[in-house]
Amino acid sequence: MIPSQMLKGTLEGCILKVISHQETYGYEISQALQTYGFSNISEGTIYPILLRLEKNALITAQHRTSPLGPKRKYFSISQTGQVELETFLSNWQELKTAVDTLFSDRGDPK
Amino acid sequence: MKKETQKLNQLNNALDKKLSKANNEVLTDIICYLRVANISEYHQEVVRHDLLEMVLSAQERNDDIQTVIGEDYKVFCDDVIASLPPKTPKEKLYELLDIVCLSTSILGTITLAMASETYALIKDTISGSPKDFQLSLSIFEVCAYFAIIIGAYILVQVILGKSLEHKAETKHHILKAFIKGASFMALLLLLAWIGKKTLFTVNIIVMLLIVISSYWIHKLLSNAY
Numbered sequence: 001m002i003p004s005q006m007l008k009g010t011l012e013g014c015i016l017k018v019i020s021h022q023e024t025y026g027y028e029i030s031q032a033l034q035t036y037g038f039s040n041i042s043e044g045t046i047y048p049i050l051l052r053l054e055k056n057a058l059i060t061a062q063h064r065t066s067p068l069g070p071k072r073k074y075f076s077i078s079q080t081g082q083v084e085l086e087t088f089l090s091n092w093q094e095l096k097t098a099v100d101t102l103f104s105d106r107g108d109p110k
Numbered sequence: 111m112k113k114e115t116q117k118l119n120q121l122n123n124a125l126d127k128k129l130s131k132a133n134n135e136v137l138t139d140i141i142c143y144l145r146v147a148n149i150s151e152y153h154q155e156v157v158r159h160d161l162l163e164m165v166l167s168a169q170e171r172n173d174d175i176q177t178v179i180g181e182d183y184k185v186f187c188d189d190v191i192a193s194l195p196p197k198t199p200k201e202k203l204y205e206l207l208d209i210v211c212l213s214t215s216i217l218g219t220i221t222l223a224m225a226s227e228t229y230a231l232i233k234d235t236i237s238g239s240p241k242d243f244q245l246s247l248s249i250f251e252v253c254a255y256f257a258i259i260i261g262a263y264i265l266v267q268v269i270l271g272k273s274l275e276h277k278a279e280t281k282h283h284i285l286k287a288f289i290k291g292a293s294f295m296a297l298l299l300l301l302a303w304i305g306k307k308t309l310f311t312v313n314i315i316v317m318l319l320i321v322i323s324s325y326w327i328h329k330l331l332s333n334a335y
Contacts, residue, residue: 071163072163
């Protein structure tokens with residue numbers, strides 16, 4: 001299981017990426033994240049992040065009737081969200097490269 | 111309450127009825143905690159609506175509320191509150207004014223209903239005797255007005271703010287708050303009782319107008335935010 005402290009900075013970008021695939025709702029996002037290997041991500045973990053993304057206009061929400069139970073809040077990515085997603089990806093790749101480089105180094109003198 | 115908020119509130123009340131007993135208990139505690147948070151009434155109802163949708167969907171899937179929200183409800187609520195815009199200074203001012211106006215209308219009505227001067231005036235009006243419109247307000251009554259408003263406000267904030275703590279801890283906090291609030295009120299009332307002298311007199315009609323206009327301002331304010 002990935003520690004929550006480690007997830008903190010990356011989950012927002014990952015949720016944005018899931019939403020960019022297709023219009024989706026909270027429970028479906030948590031299920032999608034689990035299929036990608038993010039274990040134990042409940043709707044409760046995602047909900048405050050979705051509120052934040054919505055507040056920052058990175059996603060938009062719309063209530064729709066669901067075939068089962070009450071209405072659902074469907075989220076889709078906005079133009080600003082797309083730009084933010086690209087920024088997240090480039091930041092992540094920079095971080096990943098740095099961490100990979102550090103861990104592939106056996107400590108030989110330069 | 112604004113029309114939009116009121117509509118959402120009614121919708122949420124209807125959805126509440128579909129909750130199972132166990133889910134209803136947990137959601138009630140969560141909503142109580144959100145009620146005293148620094149977020150607008152509209153955002154409280156939006157979050158309540160989202161949570162109701164989440165929990166009702168979980169109910170359909172036979173999942174329990176812990177699976178949806180997680181084990182620590184307080185951490186969840188604090189995360190939600192931090193993700194929402196705080197109340198604006200204007201909203202805070204409206205809320206304070208609303209509390210003062212509503213309290214004034216209620217306490218003013220009680221004062222008028224319990225004053226011997228009111229009954230004397232009614233009696234004089236019926237018998238056709240000369241009327242005395244003056245109502246005496248003592249230091250005691252003025253202090254009681256402030257003590258009741260402040261004490262009640264503190265008590266509500268403490269009880270709702272501790273709604274997500276363990277029951278034993280909550281009882282302890284409520285007891286502590288009750289003792290503090292009651293001691294504060296008792297002290298003020300005692301001091302005021304000593305000074306039972308009339309602080310000022312007010313015309314009963316003026317007092318009645320204050321009560322009516324306070325209630326009217328309260329109604330206006332509750333529709334404005």
